[in-house]
Amino acid sequence: MNDDMTPDGELIARRMMLQQSACGFGALACGAMAADAFTAPTSLAAGPVPPPGAHRMPRAKRIIFLFMQGGVSQVDSFDHKPALQTHDGKKMPFDDAREFARSGQRGIEQRLMKSPWGFKPYGQCGRYVSDLFPETARHVDDLCFIHSMHTDGVAHGPATLFLHCGSTNFVRPSVGSWIYYGLGTENAALPGFVSIAPSIGNGGPRNYGSAFLPARYQGTPIGTAGRSDLEIDNLVRQDASIERQKAQLDLIDQLNRRQIRRRGIHNSEFEAMQQSYQLAWRMQQVAPDILDLTSESATTLSEYGIDDPTTQDYGRKCLLARRLCEAGVRFVQVNYGDNSANPAWDQHSNLPKHATHAKAVDRPIAALLADLKRRGLLEDTIVWWGGEFGRTPYSQSNGTGRDHNPGGFTVWLAGGGFRPGMAYGETDEFGFASIQNKVHMHDLHATLLHQLGLDHEQLTYRHAGRDFRLTDVYGRVIDEIIS
Template sequence: MITRRSLLQRTGCGFGSLALAGLANASSQNSSAATQTHAHFPPKAKRIIFLFMAGGVSHVDSFDHKPHLYQADGQMLDFADQRAIKRGGTGANRRVMKPLWEFKQRGQSGLWASDLFPNIASKHMDDLCVICSMHTEGVAHGPATLFMHTGAANFVRPSMGSWLLYGLGTENQNLPGFVSIGPSLGNGGPRNHGSAFLPAIHQGTPIGRAGVSAHDLSFRNIHSARDLPSARQQFELQQALNLGQLSAKPGDPELEALVNSYELAWRMQTNAPGVVDLTRETQATLNLYGVDQKPTDDFARKCLMARQLSEAGVRFVQVNYNTNSSSNPAWDQHSDMPKHAEHAAAVDQPIAALLTDLKARGLLEDTIVWWGGEFGRTPYAENNGTGRDHNPSGFTMWLAGGGFKPGHAHGNTDEFGHYAIEDKVHMHDLHATLLHQMGLDHERLTYRYDGRDFRLTDVHGHVVKEIIA
């Protein structure tokens, strides 16, 4: 008696070609569905580039101008915030600390920005929509980072990029629809680009990890041209075996996702290498971003890679600026605020260059550039020293392009920059608004799992229409 296993073993690659043809037909149908836009209404944007500043940039030292901090500098005041209460304290006797960098009004819009990010401040404030009234969940890096990516801190939920891919499909069937460049292994780790209970085909594709030089970032396991014939033979056999498994478990979502991932990986063999290739950029472009210059080289390469991927049809690209330490992310200056300058010097020119490059190519109109960290920092010195503590109660993020109001500041924190008090924007609200600009209604973008409907914004969130052009 010939079993299915023995049949597959005997027929080998001959049957593999037959199976591949069947899979290719199914794949073409799947790809057609994947590339079809399922927007709820006409979108203002086609793609998002998220520049994640892990650790929490100090908003009161960068984009939230608080003159009262200069007047109250050195005073011992009571700041009874979440962090102080969590640590069992009263929040009393905290020393107010003024900004370490000078603020000025910039551009025609007159938006305030400090000298911490000189290139962004001098060249692009008129392009930015600055949200000065953000607030979020979680006072520690892990929960706050996970909440920012998935809309939840206590359950395994799909990341925002996965929700977008699930809702809209991919623009380029030869590339992943969601890529995370240099993600950290801590503070949520793979969950920050994972698909959770959504079909696995919607998970993000990581390129490298935090701590790995951008010179070494690439799609893994891409074969050279001379290896493609043998690789194709191996692929056909592998997919034939997968087909046997699929026939035994029809409709298995994880197995179907695995088969689809192998097919995508095969298509990437001849497409991906040419997409992520900085050698095809002009020297002027490389200089603009700061490639091969210190201290910008690493983040410059990541930003330029993000532009290439976005231009090629990747719908959601996240560029991570971080260390690979879960206990000490990049911008987490508890005792050394001047170190912010070191990190700003590494990212300021590349970010400004990305905005300039997208504008020059006509891509900024339908590309959302989203900048920020998981929370901000306190207006007082932690332990009365030279750093600032975590502040999820009031902080700043900015958006550019994608139909958002340019040269616009929304909302406000109190006179210290401690709490969001005016036109507050919760992280759920920001998620809802980003989805809206991509043509998705956050209340209709749902997935039924374990007997209930889930969505990115859970049962919360509203679209912040005041920041939409």
């Protein structure tokens, strides 16, 4: 995107120019109308055109990321390994990076542990899924499994940052911010990037932050992990009429612009502050209705499990994600986790706890897939499910849990032009290490951007004297999983 940069490295879009070169709410209206115009073909003869910022015609418009914080065990969920049943209890050597970091030794013998849950084939594709996810399993013909994921970082903090930002330790923009920066939003009255109930740990706000990208591209959190309410603070003002609020905002806008002219102020933080006021005003008009789930039918609420205490929390989040995407939000992250030192799926000594978490998310995830498909949204929406890494096929310290495993794990994708009913890549016979058609997290990021019409090598931002991108100097598009 360097060809369209200003000297300070910010992308110029006509929508932004309209907002910055005019005053008051007339500019906002013009910007919204212009945004609508940009998404349409210039003529019937010309056919479809890529959205502003895209490098190619997209297969998808948006992403819903179902983040399973803590690391779901692949060999207990979607990566069926009969050899674990056969060799249960047998000790075998494993070259474990995490164990090497602890002891400085490689090839330490570990005790294999079979899965407590059975597996069986589902759908026309016959993909095996464990008893942990019976509802999601009904949708295997719509899912594209990647069984050969591997990533950087053996602890939750670095691996979670790498998942979100492509770096284990440096402050980098999150994937949602890169997408928002590249494509903008489909709805000027809503943020382009929302994170539902994010955790304050293992990266915290950095997981939805914009880092050195202009501040307006940071994610908007709705709720926090561990709380059931899904609200945006101070969204509705009861102490002033709509007319008075509009007059106040007009005055603030005029004063800010006067300061810009007087002092020559120009930085992304100041611009983001101005635009946040304007966005907040627009959100007041539409966001309360989107956040109000009571407008959904009783059938829909029940489908998402909102009538069941076990599933109601994640069910509300998944339903809100559908409503946000339907309203034009580009990237919605639906977090399942908490703020504890050992996040949700992190069962080092109590693997059966996986069942508790699976029951909480399985029905809502299945409902989201069915709902998107029924509404025709799955065709241009990518649903991405996964955690920061997987878990070992052996028991940790000969106990009843599994340790972290960044060397081989599973994610799945649905919709957005990915091949349905497919399984790509393999781990070894025990599910420990990726061995065939290996997919690094950089490759997954590159592929997701590709489906949105963005070239991961061209989606760059110049900062501190060099061009940065989400995939750094790595990443390849996994063409084999694209239909």
